[in-house]
Amino acid sequence: MDIQKFVARRKALKISQVKLSTGICTQATLSKFERRGRVPSLAILEQLCGRLGLTVDDLNESRDHSVTQVRAQLDEIERQLMMENYQPVLQALKQVQVAQIEAVPLKMQFYYLSGLLKSLINGAASDVCFDFDQILDDLDQSHETVFTPLAYVGLGVMYSRLAELEKAQFYFEKVHQAIEQLMAAVADQDYLRLLTMIFYTAEYYSMRADFATSNQLIDDGVNLCSSQHVTYYLPRLKYLAAANAIERQRPAAEIQQLLSEAVAFARINHNQVVEVKTAALRSRYLRASKRA
Template identity: 50%
Template sequence: MNVTDFIQRRKALKLSQRKLCQGICTQATLSRFENNSHVPSLTILTQLCARLGMTVETLYQSEADTVSQVNIQLDEIEKSLMMEDYCQAFQKLSAIDSDQIESVIAKMRFYYLRGLMTALTNGNVLDISYDLSLIFNVLDVNQKTIFTTLGFLGMGEMYARNHQLQRAQFYFDKVNDYLSQLPAEQQSEQYYLRVLMMVYYTAEFEMTRNHYADSQRLIKAGVGLCSSQHVTFYLPNLKFLATRCAIALHQPTQKVQGLMSETLAFAKINQNEVVEVKLAALKRQLEKGQLREA
């Protein structure tokens, strides 16, 4: 319960603790409540609120509004992450005080987002490890939520970008294990977007290790998931990876060009300018002969 509104209301009415609690409870009881150490009985709290001209529901509504606002901010940040707009995502993250987040789920979201984004932008490994270890060791010690797996993804990216591929493989294997056991029951769109993000970065990692069969398997599974769940958001990314894979495997020009066309089409549909830029750069490399195709 957020007692800030309660305290502000009491002070606005120029009521001391002693005066407010007179005939209702002891001053020690009120003091403990205002210090967030002990919530009194509902009867006492109702009487205190009534004396201030407010209701108990108002206190809970204030807290609910705060949680809702944080979740809206985190939704926007997560979308920026998926669009690879890291600059905007970091700006929005910096506006959130993690110490003020009370929900455990919201805390896990905050630390996974900051940790993964820091990894994807080649940030400080100590910062990455700290953020993600808070999920593993404090917030989800039994490792039962998707945020632990997203944390594994962040650790894998951190090690991969620091050229410690064996350690990176250890974490990407954990992500692969999760992807092989997705729940059978229908999940939310947000859940599938997170799963597709794991698919994309894991497939990309496998490609960097020349594990093209594993990468193609993941890409195919991701495209299938997009189709079955009617989620097109990650199709541009997956088609772009498929294009890169086809070039690396020296597949026919016609197939490469077809994949490029599909990538561009899905990028435009989803307004994914990042993939459009990546595709244009890839085309230029092919034209200059810096990449080879059959």
């Protein structure tokens, strides 16, 4: 991080540390940042930069490892993770040199993606916790960014897969609360991450046979997809809705409609994982129907 650019701008504008920090943080916090490179919370740093006409990204510009390049790389990894393309995600994350990433938001994005992937492929719990600890205990200590509830998602998934359901419940309840808050005013850049929270939380409540909560979350997800004109998550949401309908013994026509929609959206999004899972679910459903 180019702290000298920050200091030079402040001095060029003839703004004292006391004046710049007023209403944002203490003068001591600002002094530690300028003299020792101790970065305050992201929210504080953004406000300080804003008063100087800078952005946090301006302090992280580097010819060798540009913010724009890393952001594009991580965004593509995140898109692939939404599509459940785990092997390409695993390989792509290995190519990211996290030690060279200085931008706090990008570091959080990396650790979120790394931790969630490990949760989904049953990675070691210690490795999962290490990744999310970087967010919760260091990069977002004040828990002000979207990456805190995303870290809770990953921890909930991990404990759910370890069958430690009380711990999973603890985290998914936090995520559920965050979803309700974010749905009221979701930022344009965060709606896909909100969909990630919605899907995995709906999946968790489905596993716990709380179909009312699960279906409400699915409806929220479908409505969000519609309002934002995105389809990445629709195959998975429709698949989960079909699975819930089967468990609840809903009418056959309703179940077949949901299964057909899951397949249709999977094909539109080239999501072969959901297409295969839906075919298997339909086959199990038809066999069970014949036995009944």
